[in-house]
Each structure stands twice: as structure tokens, then as C-alpha cells.
Amino acid sequence: MDDLNIYRKKDVLLRINFKPVLDDFSVLAKDLHRSDWERHLRKVLHRIGYDSYLLSLGSSTTNDPFNRIMTTYPSDWLRRYKDENFIQVDPIIRHCRHHFVPLVWVDARRQARSRTNEFWKAREEYGLLQGVSIPLRCNEMVGSLNVAHCMNSTDGFDDGLDAPLGKLFMLIPFLLEGSQKHLIKPGEKFCSLTLRESEVLKWSCVGKTTWEMSCILGCSERTINFHIANASRKLGSFSRRQAVGVALAQGLISL
Numbered sequence: 001m002d003d004l005n006i007y008r009k010k011d012v013l014l015r016i017n018f019k020p021v022l023d024d025f026s027v028l029a030k031d032l033h034r035s036d037w038e039r040h041l042r043k044v045l046h047r048i049g050y051d052s053y054l055l056s057l058g059s060s061t062t063n064d065p066f067n068r069i070m071t072t073y074p075s076d077w078l079r080r081y082k083d084e085n086f087i088q089v090d091p092i093i094r095h096c097r098h099h100f101v102p103l104v105w106v107d108a109r110r111q112a113r114s115r116t117n118e119f120w121k122a123r124e125e126y127g128l129l130q131g132v133s134i135p136l137r138c139n140e141m142v143g144s145l146n147v148a149h150c151m152n153s154t155d156g157f158d159d160g161l162d163a164p165l166g167k168l169f170m171l172i173p174f175l176l177e178g179s180q181k182h183l184i185k186p187g188e189k190f191c192s193l194t195l196r197e198s199e200v201l202k203w204s205c206v207g208k209t210t211w212e213m214s215c216i217l218g219c220s221e222r223t224i225n226f227h228i229a230n231a232s233r234k235l236g237s238f239s240r241r242q243a244v245g246v247a248l249a250q251g252l253i254s255l
Contacts, residue, residue: 021167029177037182038070044171049164050147052128055175057136057143057183068143068183077126086122089115096135096144103133132165138176143183145175193252197231200224202253205244 024047027040045053054071071078080086087093091112095103105128109120123129131148149164193201196217203213210228214221228240237243247253 018170021170025171025174028171028174031181032178034182037178041070041175041178042072045147048167048171050131050149050168052148054146055143055179055183056146057138057141057176057179070179070183073128074126077123077128080122084122086119089119091116091119092133092144092146096133097142100135100137102135105129105131105133132168134168134172136172136176138180141180145172193231193234193247194227196227197234198247198253200227201231201244201247204228204240205248205253 024044028037028044032040041055042053052072054069054073056069058068091108092103095108105120112120128148131146133144133146136143136145145168147168199217200213203216208216210221210224213224217224228243231247232238232240232243235243235246237246244253
């Protein structure tokens, strides 16, 4: 019987037409005015089944969760969050900075103690009871998509791609594509180093020569210089030492 149920579920998935959903999501990847983009995001999330949201995406080096956000959360809750300094105990920020898997609010609420428990209780006073937070990563930016749904928790976490949570995960690539255009301040750039570029800068930081790095990384000195030159260009630096300093200051590498 279990095998039969699995087969039926697969058969249903194969017959689901995701094209209208993906077409709707793809609008968020287009070059829209910020107000139009935000309006469409709100409509998309509501159609999926989520009543309110908070989207954040900013530099991995900032400690201000309100640095770059879009939200429909109650303004009274945002004000209370700041006034009571909940950032010091916010389990959502802590989770999304260190993990890739989603955080289901009801599960985190059960494990809460002391001041963290106060945080969850305070949120519930503003209608933020059931929902999920999905960590976001894009280049050197980190953030999260936090949604509170307007149905009961059982409906909200049904199995399958066609369920609200399944559609939410399908939305993420389109969301990241568009949010970079609207959550980054004009003229601000985020540098993205490749793994090799980060490695050569880290080794340079501890005083290794080009020859020593070529031995450590198993490549030619010419290749080392190539990666250092690329990293310097991305960082707007004119020397290896300056590139290392900029990368450290921006949190792209660490000692």
C-alpha cells in the first residue's frame, strides 16, 4: 500500500502544471520599479498562502537586520523589536547566518528559553504565530525570507512541490535575482571572490610568497599571480598588500 501511495503522489506531481506559477514568479526577476516589484512580491506570497513577510538581504559584515529590508510586518512590532533590543536574542537571525535549512517557527518556539521565549511571545502579540524563515545567500550577501501564513500550520506544511512551502522554495531563485536590484543601495557594490582568489589572498595575508603558494595549492606561479590580479581588480586595489587589506575589511577573508 505504501508503494502504491508513493506511485500515486509521483503521478500527481507529473501532472501538475507549474508553468503559470513559474511565469508569475519570473516577473520578480525582471527590471521593475521598486514599488512595482514589492507589490508583485506581496501578491505572489499571498497567492501561495502567506499573509505577511519580511525580506532581508545585505552585507555579511553588518549587524543591523534593518539595514536592507522589505516587509509587511506591523510597524508596532518593528518598533518594539528595536526598543527592547531583541536583536541580541533573535534566534531567526542567528539561525539564518549559520545555516541553510529553513527554520520553522513553531519548532523553534518549543525550544525557546528565558529571553528568547520573550521574543517569541512578543511576536505572537502582533499575529506572527505560524511561519517559516528561509536563509538566503547571494555572493557576499546574507539574509532571509520570513513568512507568516494565513492558514493553519497543517495546511502550510503539506508534502509536495504544489504545497505552499514547496512553491515558496521554487520562488527563491527569482526572489534573489530581483532583490539584489532593490535591496542594494545605489552605487554600492558587493564583491564576490572565487574560492581560489580567496585562498591566495589568505595565504598572502600570512606572508606566503608566490612560489610557496604554488607549492601549497599545486599550481604554477603564473596561475597564482593570475588569481591575485583578478582579486585585486575586483577589490579595486593596486597591489597585493592592498587587496589583502580590503578583503579583510570587507569580511571576504579572515585570519
